[in-house]
Amino acid sequence: MRKPVAVVLDYLLRTRHVPISQYDNGKFVRCIGQQVVNEKEQTVIRQLVPHATGQCPQLERWSDGRSLALVRKEHVIYVLGPVLVATPEMVEAHVQSCSWDDWLEGLCLLQNILDGSNLRPSDLYMKNGISHGEQKMNAVETVRRFNQNQEHAFIHNPYDQELRELNSVATGDIAGLQASLHESFDGHFAQLGPTRLRSLKNLGIVDLALLARAAIRGGLDYEQSFTINDQYINSLEAARTEQDVMALGLQAKQEYTQVVHDIQNKTTADMNRIIRKCQTYVQTHLHEALTLQTVSVHCQVTPQYLSRLFRHSQRLRFSEYVQREKLNASKRDLIYTQHAISTIAFDYGYSSASHYADVFKRYVGMTPSAFRNVNGKM
Numbered sequence: 001m002r003k004p005v006a007v008v009l010d011y012l013l014r015t016r017h018v019p020i021s022q023y024d025n026g027k028f029v030r031c032i033g034q035q036v037v038n039e040k041e042q043t044v045i046r047q048l049v050p051h052a053t054g055q056c057p058q059l060e061r062w063s064d065g066r067s068l069a070l071v072r073k074e075h076v077i078y079v080l081g082p083v084l085v086a087t088p089e090m091v092e093a094h095v096q097s098c099s100w101d102d103w104l105e106g107l108c109l110l111q112n113i114l115d116g117s118n119l120r121p122s123d124l125y126m127k128n129g130i131s132h133g134e135q136k137m138n139a140v141e142t143v144r145r146f147n148q149n150q151e152h153a154f155i156h157n158p159y160d161q162e163l164r165e166l167n168s169v170a171t172g173d174i175a176g177l178q179a180s181l182h183e184s185f186d187g188h189f190a191q192l193g194p195t196r197l198r199s200l201k202n203l204g205i206v207d208l209a210l211l212a213r214a215a216i217r218g219g220l221d222y223e224q225s226f227t228i229n230d231q232y233i234n235s236l237e238a239a240r241t242e243q244d245v246m247a248l249g250l251q252a253k254q255e256y257t258q259v260v261h262d263i264q265n266k267t268t269a270d271m272n273r274i275i276r277k278c279q280t281y282v283q284t285h286l287h288e289a290l291t292l293q294t295v296s297v298h299c300q301v302t303p304q305y306l307s308r309l310f311r312h313s314q315r316l317r318f319s320e321y322v323q324r325e326k327l328n329a330s331k332r333d334l335i336y337t338q339h340a341i342s343t344i345a346f347d348y349g350y351s352s353a354s355h356y357a358d359v360f361k362r363y364v365g366m367t368p369s370a371f372r373n374v375n376g377k378m
Helices: 004-015 039-051 100-115 121-127 133-149 159-171 174-181 198-216 222-238 244-266 274-285 292-299 303-313 320-338 343-346 353-364 366-374
Strands: 018-024 027-032 059-060 066-073 074-083
Touching: 004 018, 004 100, 039 066, 039 074, 066 100, 066 133, 074 100, 074 292, 100 121, 100 133, 159 174, 159 198, 159 244, 174 244, 174 320, 198 222, 198 244, 222 244, 274 292, 274 303, 292 303, 292 320, 303 320, 320 343, 320 353, 320 366, 343 366, 353 366
Parallel strands: none
Antiparallel strands: 018 027, 018 074, 059 066, 066 074
16 A cells, blocks of 8 residues: 555646655655756755755745745655746646645645644745845834834824724715715825835725725625725726726725615615614604604504514614614714714703713713814814
């Protein structure tokens, strides 16, 4: 019966088209498959063998797209490759190659068979990533950029404004999105590319990733969200002007918000007619002192029935829903208007400013004054 290692080596040779050389205590033992390398490349391989480490395959990537790997188990070293690593559409039909995923999966399989480990391709990326010198250089550049930003008084766009945008997408709040987009604030986009156009594209791609995930939190199917995301990223890459990039970013925010809004505000045919009627009444009477009795009369049901129906379908009490909607609406007034807190309290049907402040702090965790100081834009 063939040993597992021999079976795996044969499998890699057949499916990955990888020539394999075996070394024992640094000395060449045998070659499996036809290894096509010139004398200079063979010298490089011989120099690498003594430095092969165990536990994780050691990857070498050559400038022509080929890759070499060294897999070690104690004194035995297997040199796999070189093999052209590329997707099929990138190479001519007669050229043998394999994809990065297949290449890394094969290396993990061999290493796991040799020492009983449980490596995954992600482990190979981490172990064979940037060198210590590159890490150190990156740290130095981070400090330099930070000092440069301080010297030129550069600040990034505010994080709280970004949160308001993403929250608007996740809740399908079209009016909230427009309000956040119209905000005026100090801050700038960092330069994230060799040109301003490339930089805006990079920023746009980051923004799209955040938008897609906010929409998923709002109830959008993740496949649909990522498909929308993919199309916008491709459109960004094809854009030729800064104006086109900016316009695509704004369009994506509006589209995601509208889709989530439509999901969260289904027609009466898709949800309970009475609950929908109740919610509509609450939304259009937030400036009044709403009670279960008042709303049940409007919905033409008993207060007891409406209370049970609301708790069953919405998973919260009617009074909690009203408080939440009033507070959410009042938050916008605190952020975007200069109205006195007492005026806002009376506008939303609270008996006094102190009553409003007590309820606000219980639900939000801070007073209306503190919330305005942190988030206010007026």
